[in-house]
Amino acid sequence: MTYQAPLQDIRLVLEFAGLGQASATDLYADCDADLVDSVLREAARFAEERIAPLNGIGDRIGSKLVDGAVVTPPGWKEAYRDWSEAGWNSLSAPVEWDGQGLPVLIQAACTEIWNSASMAFALAPLLTAGAIDALAHHASDELKAAYLPKLVSGEWTGTMNLTEPQAGSDLSTVRTRAIRQLDGTYRVEGQKIFITYGDHDMSDNIVHLVLARLPNAPPGTGGISLFLVPRILPDGSLNDVHCHSLEHKLGIHASPTCTMVFGDIEGAVGWLVGEENRGLNCMFTMMNSARLGIGIQGVGIAERAYQQALDYAQTRQQGRAGGSPQTSPIIGHPDIRRTLLLMRSKIMAARCICYATAAALDRANRSEDQEERALGAELAGLLTPIAKAYSTDIGCEVAHLGVQVHGGMGFVEETGAAQHLRDARIAPIYEGTNGIQAIDLVARKLPRSQKALSLILSEARTVSDEIALRDGAQSKILAARLAQVADCLERATKYMRDMQAAHRHEDALAGASPLLELFGVCIGLTGLARLENARRDDEGIASLAVFFSNQVAVYAGALAESAMGGAIPHIRAL
Amino acid sequence: MTYQAPLQDIRLVLEFAGLGQASATDLYADCDADLVDSVLREAARFAEERIAPLNGIGDRIGSKLVDGAVVTPPGWKEAYRDWSEAGWNSLSAPVEWDGQGLPVLIQAACTEIWNSASMAFALAPLLTAGAIDALAHHASDELKAAYLPKLVSGEWTGTMNLTEPQAGSDLSTVRTRAIRQLDGTYRVEGQKIFITYGDHDMSDNIVHLVLARLPNAPPGTGGISLFLVPRILPDGSLNDVHCHSLEHKLGIHASPTCTMVFGDIEGAVGWLVGEENRGLNCMFTMMNSARLGIGIQGVGIAERAYQQALDYAQTRQQGRAGGSPQTSPIIGHPDIRRTLLLMRSKIMAARCICYATAAALDRANRSEDQEERALGAELAGLLTPIAKAYSTDIGCEVAHLGVQVHGGMGFVEETGAAQHLRDARIAPIYEGTNGIQAIDLVARKLPRSQKALSLILSEARTVSDEIALRDGAQSKILAARLAQVADCLERATKYMRDMQAAHRHEDALAGASPLLELFGVCIGLTGLARLENARRDDEGIASLAVFFSNQVAVYAGALAESAMGGAIPHIRAL
CATH class of the missing domain: 2.40.110.20 (Butyryl-CoA Dehydrogenase, subunit A; domain 2)
Incomplete structure (x- = not known):
């Protein structure tokens, strides 16, 4: 099973994040639909044809230290050369250093595609991008001139x-x-x-x-x-x-x-x-951009694992589903369908979160209005740890489920499903463990992001109100759930503020991880519900929101309780 | 970090499962405390000294096919020989075939210990035990005489x-x-x-x-x-x-x-x-005993991963916890403590479930009373898929968290944390995937286990009532949670019965996995709450129940909703 970039899903979420929306404050006036389309299609082609086939080879052979120098796997060098020569490294780099100056949002979509094709390959440019950021913001003009052009080109x-x-x-x-x-x-x-x-x-x-x-x-x-x-x-x-x-x-x-x-x-x-x-300040510039990149890795590896599991579920014949007289593909069994929908709806939710973070960075960088820029920066700051941790957590979970769908074949390395699980496992660890992200969210970001938080809550409620106006029990249930999730998030964030005001930091920090997950569920459900509301004629998209609402967001109340559970004493239970 | 059998925890759960309880219908009259103690201590010694050190070697070298025959890793053969010569293979085997005829419950404790020491090693005897079961129940006298003694001895x-x-x-x-x-x-x-x-x-x-x-x-x-x-x-x-x-x-x-x-x-x-x-009938005999064994593997690998993570968290210095002027071991950070408690409380819950399953098998095999035997068999039948799936799911989750506690070191193979994750991953797959276990629970076991279900629910409520009588807000909260979890389970199982009565099998099957998890949470919380009620002077044990209640069982309501979500249509969302 090879990889096919899910361009339809990607385009939909790009649109939801603001690309192609005609509005007075359009950040993306320079990106017409044709441009976006051709970038995405070319990225998909390169990823599918040149990078994806290297992923298994890269895993089996690996990079090796030979006579003091690292040798990458066969084909790696040539693919990277062609990739950077085609201009992919300079997509969102500053124009003054020969970059193409495209929005971070388009970069995010391409980053997802490279990472689905091969996480190990896509890591190299991800770090180069971080270095470009740090140098462009902090280095002397001399250093910039000496290093940025070749870093931007990818040479x-x-x-x-x-x-x-x-x-x-x-x-x-x-x-x-x-x-x-x-x-x-x-x-x-x-x-x-x-x-x-x-x-x-x-x-x-x-x-x-x-x-x-x-x-x-x-x-x-x-x-x-x-x-x-x-x-x-x-x-x-x-x-x-x-x-x-x-x-x-x-x-x-x-x-x-x-x-x-x-x-x-x-x-x-x-x-x-x-x-x-x-130095740490300069490094933080680099780390914030890298953290979003790692979040997108989570989406990318999850998408790859999902495609492989879906393909297997559609072809593997086993058992008779729903009283069928013949053996059925295992996708016919409710528990397999449930697993696949869990995978796909979580991927779409995480994609919404990551692309929203990228759009916030564009708002911070591209807006003409000073206040808008400040709000964009605040929003990006708040969203970054959520994008990183939520998406890499679901990356591992989806890859785990992908192995499960394969049954015994999933445990055999040749199948490739296990590689995705092994690859995905690093993402919750590097660029600040997900525990560190949760601490960053609660201790650093939340106290200085009241506007951004209000924006997240009001967006959820607006979408909920819109859906509630529609007919049909299903719409009412979805609207009510989204409103409830927003209430849970508001309550739990207020708890964090109260604890910090009372200097009860341990009480706040103990609930940091469930709070981060609750944020992810709220923003993810808002995204999926917006898609549903816009495309409710599309059964596939609409059912993702409903499924995510009933099977994932249903845990929001418990997540909030868990987040507000209070300090964990130094007990002898460990 | 090597392995130390958690004998205190094991003894506690054995006691909860009935061993050592003085009562008129004592199934374990032949097992006095000294016997149990010496068996456990000797098993721990052999596992710690002889098997655990082979686990890493086994992973790195692996078994190999050489000239058409399989060669196991260095030390494997000798360890197995000494292990079986010491009589460990015949522990619960029938006395008439030279087995020691000890209860399945004691076997379960030892199986856990072998699997913590090395899952790969412990698999061989696990399959031998299944073969002994199948032959003892179904083979001709001639076959029994020819094969059982040597299978029982482990030769x-x-x-x-x-x-x-x-x-x-x-x-x-x-x-x-x-x-x-x-x-x-x-x-x-x-x-x-x-x-x-x-x-x-x-x-x-x-x-x-x-x-x-x-x-x-x-x-x-x-x-x-x-x-x-x-x-x-x-x-x-x-x-x-x-x-x-x-x-x-x-x-x-x-x-x-x-x-x-x-x-x-x-x-x-x-x-x-x-x-x-x-043949399938005979194989089911074998598979049921093997399924409990695989569930215990989940507990065993989780315990090993937990011990390693705890050790790392106590020694690794990073950051200043709680405003400390010096760097602290990372266990000082609330998020790490939360992670470790999540690991430990889930292990104890799964241990309660697996040992309760073993005790049900003893009730079926050892009771003098015909009705008791039937009830034991019904209970064992209902509990087996739960023990298998819940415990192997938490096995993967705990091993995943164990890697996370190690940070970057967790992703490096030499650390050993990643091996536990890789090893644990097979258990939800083999001996019937966990999806198959959930289907078995809903479609086959539930409809014929009304008495067993009533027993599970009434046990939860009895424990809840006992705790509710105590003073203190924490007791009231724990008691209320346990009662609520039992109510959720009752509601969700009634839904399954209703769906099946209405021939709406797809509606039942779609919720099979969350229902199984809900069963696990209910039985696990009952177990932990019983331990808490009996040992509330032991802060370590008491806090496990409270933590599991507030951070795991808090999801019971949502699990029930999820289980009752109804059929998943064949939509285009996949």
């Missing part, structure tokens, strides 16, 4: 060097050191772990962004600076940085996860990005 | 040969043929797939139980017979059966999953077990 790739053995979720303990030289450059020394595409053979240069500490820097996160450390120096010589070893991982075998050594000999040459001791 | 192992490429969940399409010979034996010809331990080097002989079709047998399941086909014939010659290939699987690498060829040359020699065309 060079970027990395994020944050983690050290003792410094994972908590970066305050970073130990890598950087010492300023007379010529204004820095010498960087230290070891970084879990560096995705830290070394590989697909591009001419690798541009490392490295968190390090200056001598006498203040302790903690306020003493960390960001440096650009290229694999190959401007004079063409090799910098003092190399890949020491590769991790042996559960999944995404083709994506090399490197332990990088900086300054084994005389110190790696680096340049400061942004101000000294403000 | 020989057993297999279940059901699946063929076209015949998985639906065995009606089995094609393997058997032809009666003049000497009363049969010649068996055909290919079977997914045969666990179909070949290996750990025992002197392998006793295959094979489903096959006689010439002119009626079509469908009524035309399938069961045959005993030994690897080595009574005269010492090799039978015409061999392993053609091994599957390359996601997990349990040390457990060889064989494609078996019977009768490549002149037909494998086999003996009929039970009557002609009644």
